[in-house]
Amino acid sequence: MVNSATIQEQKVWDVLANITDPEIPVLSILDLGIVRKVNIYNNSITVTITPTYSGCPAMDVIGSSIKMELLALGFIKVEVASVLSPAWTTDWMSKAGKEKLKAYGIAPPSNKPQVCSLELFAPNEAIQCPQCNSYHTHRISEFGSTACKALYKCDACKEVFDYFKCY
Amino acid sequence: MTDQIKYLLCLADNALILGHRNSEWCGHGPVLEQDIALTNISLDLIGQARNFYQYAASLSGADHNEDTLAYHRDSHEFLNTLLVEQPNGDWGVTILRQFLVSNYQYYLYQQLQHNSDVTLAAIAAKAIKEVTYHLRWSSEWVIRLGDGTTESNQRMQQALHLLWPFTYELLQPADYETGYIDVTKIKQLWQDKTNEILAEATLSIPNNSQPFIGGKTGAHSEHLTAILNEMQSLPRAYPNTIW
Ligand SMILES: [Zn+2]
Numbered sequence: 001m002v003n004s005a006t007i008q009e010q011k012v013w014d015v016l017a018n019i020t021d022p023e024i025p026v027l028s029i030l031d032l033g034i035v036r037k038v039n040i041y042n043n044s045i046t047v048t049i050t051p052t053y054s055g056c057p058a059m060d061v062i063g064s065s066i067k068m069e070l071l072a073l074g075f076i077k078v079e080v081a082s083v084l085s086p087a088w089t090t091d092w093m094s095k096a097g098k099e100k101l102k103a104y105g106i107a108p109p110s111n112k113p114q115v116c117s118l119e120l121f122a123p124n125e126a127i128q129c130p131q132c133n134s135y136h137t138h139r140i141s142e143f144g145s146t147a148c149k150a151l152y153k154c155d156a157c158k159e160v161f162d163y164f165k166c167y
Numbered sequence: 168m169t170d171q172i173k174y175l176l177c178l179a180d181n182a183l184i185l186g187h188r189n190s191e192w193c194g195h196g197p198v199l200e201q202d203i204a205l206t207n208i209s210l211d212l213i214g215q216a217r218n219f220y221q222y223a224a225s226l227s228g229a230d231h232n233e234d235t236l237a238y239h240r241d242s243h244e245f246l247n248t249l250l251v252e253q254p255n256g257d258w259g260v261t262i263l264r265q266f267l268v269s270n271y272q273y274y275l276y277q278q279l280q281h282n283s284d285v286t287l288a289a290i291a292a293k294a295i296k297e298v299t300y301h302l303r304w305s306s307e308w309v310i311r312l313g314d315g316t317t318e319s320n321q322r323m324q325q326a327l328h329l330l331w332p333f334t335y336e337l338l339q340p341a342d343y344e345t346g347y348i349d350v351t352k353i354k355q356l357w358q359d360k361t362n363e364i365l366a367e368a369t370l371s372i373p374n375n376s377q378p379f380i381g382g383k384t385g386a387h388s389e390h391l392t393a394i395l396n397e398m399q400s401l402p403r404a405y406p407n408t409i410w
Pocket of ligand 1: 129130131132133134154155156157158159
């Protein structure tokens, strides 16, 4: 449709690429892989997102950031819809996102897709220390500063770090 | 109220009340890491409850939303099991209850994720990823504490005597539940897993306990009233307040 008021979809994606997760501000919502769909109709837009965890407290903040930014871009009506299926997985996190996480000091989710298993007292996954790159690390706790992270300690540099665990 | 809405409320209320109970440990856990673990589990449970409430509200008409369902129903309208509303007791009681419930939710959501109701299936498919972590964490702690020191073993055995009578209700379906799940299958899986973990924890299952049942039809212990008094006080004192 040719309409001077219609906002280019690319501009929308550029805006979304600058909206960050309030709990991990180096990651954009596109890095996280939680934006599923964008539908533009004239001056209205619907952005469909999916939560990382069921109880992720960042989702409400992310929803209002999307609304504010897209209204500022000139849309008259902005809706943020939420879908649960298919369920979000850490496999949807972008390669760039994983690099940003590591630079920020959080070990990114392991590249080989893994399903969280029920195996008890399993030997720790080999998680690389984001500070010194050593694989001599061990898990301190299954749950870290947020539900999506586990707490690890590096045996080489002794630093404690968060690991963005598989989901 | 339709059976579908009752069923959703039962799922939601179990998750919310257990999430609330666990959150009472925030800042009081025996060690920081496990305090954080339990409060993260609370967050997952309350998130799952929100999903069920939102869906139930969408089916029950214009006057309802997730907040009216959580904050403006009275004790007799809640459909959670008696198990989740019991006081936290010591850390052993809390851990053991988490294991008993996570073990149930694990097999329950495994079935529900294939339900023909696509919204319910989506909520379950998401929840199972979180519950897998809860079950692994609580199983490991039941074993550590049961097969631990003399004192930790005694406390876990006491916790098992205290909580076991409440487990019957988990596995005995209310009228509104039967259409959704194959209870016999869940019961078998739950019992096998429970026997396996408790055996490894060197704990023995009480063999002569009387079932405590009633929560799923709204007949609650006084403990639920106390929880609701605290949890609902703000939205009831200031109706329509938003965060
Ligand atoms: Zn290191």
